[in-house]
Amino acid sequence: MFTSSEDMDTDEGGVIKQFMFVNRKAPYGTIYALEGLEVVLISAAFEQDVSMAFIDDGVYELKKAQDTKAIEQKNFSPTYRALEGYDIEKLYVEKESLEARGLTEADLLVDVIVLDRAEMAAKMAEQDVLISF
Template sequence: MSADDGAEAANERTERNVKRFLFVNRKAPYGTIYALEALEVVLISAAFDQDVTLVFLDDGVCQLKKGQQTKETGMKNFSPTYRALEGYDIEKLYVEKESLEHRGLTADDLLVPVKVLTTEEIGALMDQQDIVISF
């Protein structure tokens, strides 16, 4: 699914007051609150019927790791929420290939279906957005 969908689609977005929001998730799921609060913004943006895309890179790829267990640390395990995104029509999830590889992960280790892109491809994806918010 490419965000570069031509002039006609761009005009339609302008008429409907829809912008392309890209949320860049770069931090580990626990240790700081960025990932959890980023997810709250993502859910609100869906309520505003915006064109929402998520990218996970650096330690952010760990947010999607299967089998998170937080009980012993007293932190809330919010990872099931990523699986609920589909229900909010948020289906464009991209993960950076290099970030996965550096951490010994593959797409099979993740709890939702994603598209794996190279750093360069993610750069091109960012170019196509109206709003880029990095957490």
């Protein structure tokens, strides 16, 4: 993570944009989910209107009771619970992606807003900045 004060400069004349971070990958197997989450946490320092979308295998990122001991990787799923403390509370999950994987909202470790594919597309269309991992 960065620490320099230059990076933390949020004096952009009060510009607030809608940022959506789109999570498409399973939490392990590739690093996208973990490094994506790092960007989300940093974005909280910029006082933007931040949301996250979970689609395709990205819905697995929010699965309860992840156990990574056998693959010798850090279980970073508790971090999603900390997002609330960063004022990142808009977590949109695509209904079709959950259903295709036999998951329901009850399987997830945080409170989410479930949207169907069309609603998700509409939500994406509202954004100023979409960053996809």
